Amino acid sequence: MLSSLMAAVGSESTMVPDEMRLTADGKELVYQLLWRSVLILVLIFAIFPVWMMFTTSFKTRDEVLQLGLDIIPADPYVQNYFLMFQRFPLVDYYVNSLVISSVTTVLSLLIGGLAAYSLSRYEFPGKEKFEMGALATQMIPGVLILIPMFLLFIVMDQSANVPMKDTYHGMIFLYTTFTVPFTIWMLRGYFDTIPTALEEAARIDGCTRTQALFRVVMPLAAPGLAATGMFVFLLAFNEVLFASVLATDNVTPFSIGIQNFQQQDQTMWGQMMAASTLAAVPLLAIFVVFQRQIVSGLTSGSVKQ
Amino acid sequence: MMLLVHGIPVILGFVMSFYEFPSLRYTDWFRPETFVGLDHFAKVFQKDTIYGAQFWNSLKVTILYTVGSVVGTYVLGLVTALTLDKQFRGKLVARTVILIPYVTPVVVTLLTWRMMFRSDTGVINALLRQAGLIEGSLFWLLGPNSLYAIIIANVWRNFPYAAIMLYAGLQSVPEQLYEAAEIDGAGRWGKLRYVTLPQLKPVSAVILLLLILWTFINFPVPYILLGGSPSESGNVLMLLIYSFGFKQSAYGIGSALSAMLFLFSMTIAYVYYKRVVASSYDGGAI
Numbered sequence: 001m002l003s004s005l006m007a008a009v010g011s012e013s014t015m016v017p018d019e020m021r022l023t024a025d026g027k028e029l030v031y032q033l034l035w036r037s038v039l040i041l042v043l044i045f046a047i048f049p050v051w052m053m054f055t056t057s058f059k060t061r062d063e064v065l066q067l068g069l070d071i072i073p074a075d076p077y078v079q080n081y082f083l084m085f086q087r088f089p090l091v092d093y094y095v096n097s098l099v100i101s102s103v104t105t106v107l108s109l110l111i112g113g114l115a116a117y118s119l120s121r122y123e124f125p126g127k128e129k130f131e132m133g134a135l136a137t138q139m140i141p142g143v144l145i146l147i148p149m150f151l152l153f154i155v156m157d158q159s160a161n162v163p164m165k166d167t168y169h170g171m172i173f174l175y176t177t178f179t180v181p182f183t184i185w186m187l188r189g190y191f192d193t194i195p196t197a198l199e200e201a202a203r204i205d206g207c208t209r210t211q212a213l214f215r216v217v218m219p220l221a222a223p224g225l226a227a228t229g230m231f232v233f234l235l236a237f238n239e240v241l242f243a244s245v246l247a248t249d250n251v252t253p254f255s256i257g258i259q260n261f262q263q264q265d266q267t268m269w270g271q272m273m274a275a276s277t278l279a280a281v282p283l284l285a286i287f288v289v290f291q292r293q294i295v296s297g298l299t300s301g302s303v304k305q
Numbered sequence: 306m307m308l309l310v311h312g313i314p315v316i317l318g319f320v321m322s323f324y325e326f327p328s329l330r331y332t333d334w335f336r337p338e339t340f341v342g343l344d345h346f347a348k349v350f351q352k353d354t355i356y357g358a359q360f361w362n363s364l365k366v367t368i369l370y371t372v373g374s375v376v377g378t379y380v381l382g383l384v385t386a387l388t389l390d391k392q393f394r395g396k397l398v399a400r401t402v403i404l405i406p407y408v409t410p411v412v413v414t415l416l417t418w419r420m421m422f423r424s425d426t427g428v429i430n431a432l433l434r435q436a437g438l439i440e441g442s443l444f445w446l447l448g449p450n451s452l453y454a455i456i457i458a459n460v461w462r463n464f465p466y467a468a469i470m471l472y473a474g475l476q477s478v479p480e481q482l483y484e485a486a487e488i489d490g491a492g493r494w495g496k497l498r499y500v501t502l503p504q505l506k507p508v509s510a511v512i513l514l515l516l517i518l519w520t521f522i523n524f525p526v527p528y529i530l531l532g533g534s535p536s537e538s539g540n541v542l543m544l545l546i547y548s549f550g551f552k553q554s555a556y557g558i559g560s561a562l563s564a565m566l567f568l569f570s571m572t573i574a575y576v577y578y579k580r581v582v583a584s585s586y587d588g589g590a591i
């Protein structure tokens with residue numbers, strides 16, 4: 001394809017006889033080919049690592065060490081998917097991550113949702129400061145509060161006798177404080193798009209304010225809640241920085257545990273990629289289902305990484 | 306409540322930067338004799354101390370990393386957005402595929418990059434060899450190439466975000482502008498140069514601002530690719546602070562550095578707020 005492209009471009013030079021010059025149609029064709037190949041290259045770039053992860057999960061140790069560019073593993077080695085559970089308590093890691101991420105998601109949707117609703121509907125003194133504060137907390141570099149947080153957790157352990165380090169509630173508490181401001185930012189935009197007239201109508205029909213919120217507004221905001229929930233879940237699921245310091249024994253999450261597959265002497269790439277695939281597939285499935293909402297969430301709110 | 310939870314560590318972080326921390330027992334903290342004032346800040350800035358040398362190197366690396374990542378992300382995002390803006394079959398599929406890097410859990414994709422960057426049997430070196438660009442193997446995760454490795458992985462991770470934002474921006478460019486440009490005799494390039502790019506300016510400003518901040522304070526990419534103690538050319542500030550805090554037990558120095566980073570990111574947050582939120586700007590983000 002490339003050579004024909006080059007030929008087509010080259011024929012524009014004055015050396016070729018007139019009748020061989022590109023017509024307007026020909027130029028259009030070249031242009032079409034060009035942007036389509038760019039798009040295909042981008043798509044390959046986007047998918048390639050994920051594809052490598054998937055194929056490597058079906059390779060034996062020897063195959064991983066060979067240079068293999070096979071698009072589809074010829075002789076899939078499914079053992080990785082069983083062996084990995086023997087090596088490390090992967091199920092525990094996964095459960096830890098699920099518990100921490102899910103509770104964080106529910107909590108932040110609850111707290112953040114109500115806050116976003118009131119920001120969207122009511123005027124109150126200090127509203128702008130509150131918004132600014134929510135934005136600021138979303139932009140604080142994690143490393144900045146990592147050391148103080150670490151020390152605070154130690155104080156809670158040592159003097160207040162409330163263990164926070166390496167506990168579910170400690171990690172959930174920590175993550176919720178990050179995800180609530182984020183939730184507020186995402187959901188506020190959604191609430192703004194729901195006309196107040198609908199609530200007023202519900203209240204005329206005899207609903208209380210709270211009933212109107214839960215019966216009318218929340219169902220309408222459901223897609224937004226779902227998309228936000230997914231982002232919050234991903235945030236908590238992906239967190240490495242705090243987890244690498246504060247959750248390393250009892251509640252090791254998946255994001256930390258999976259790194260155990262790389263040891264000083266050798267890395268079990270096949271098994272690690274099998275574990276990665278298992279972790280990625282459910283989230284990718286959710287993404288495909290909610291992708292419309294996620295795209296609109298990306299473009300309408302300020303979305304943290 | 307939220308402000309309290311974040312406020313205390315932030316303030317504590319600032320206070321810590323004025324103290325020496327002899328141990329992790331909290332009774333040892335904040336004693337008057339451990340007050341060192343601005344010493345930590347001074348040490349960080351002096352090139353000839355052990356901390357200063359590391360800081361200046363990291364600052365340089367971080368700036369290179371940020372510039373490389375942001376430029377790469379933005380350009381690739383723009384190209385992607387422009388191709389997505391055409392009419393073609395399978396557009397929804399293409400859009401979904403492009404977003405995959407953004408929604409796949411970071412940790413697993415970064416571990417995959419780590420695998421692909423292996424020097425002996427990594428697929429990147431294999432591809433480069435196949436294409437005849439290199440002979441033998443390059444070290445990607447050690448030495449000078451580690452900077453490129455983290456840039457590539459970071460661009461891969463973030464370009465879908467830029468692409469989707471710019472794509473949304475493209476949708477809001479009024480069709481009349483293109484028609485007017487056509488009447489004025491503008492070709493494809495002219496339309497891109499004089500209509501599309503200027504129209505994308507506001508949304509680009511927002512994207513660039515966020516990308517700069519996200520890259521500057523990004524932790525997982527360098528940490529998972531290069532580990533906690535990378536070679537000099539990949540030792541970004543985030544890793545340095547982490548290492549001050551948890552490897553070199555220099556909590557005070559780490560806090561001083563964090564405090565400076567905090568001021569930097571709050572400046573960006575403030576600009577972002579003023580530009581995007583408080584103004585009545587209504588295209589793209591927010």
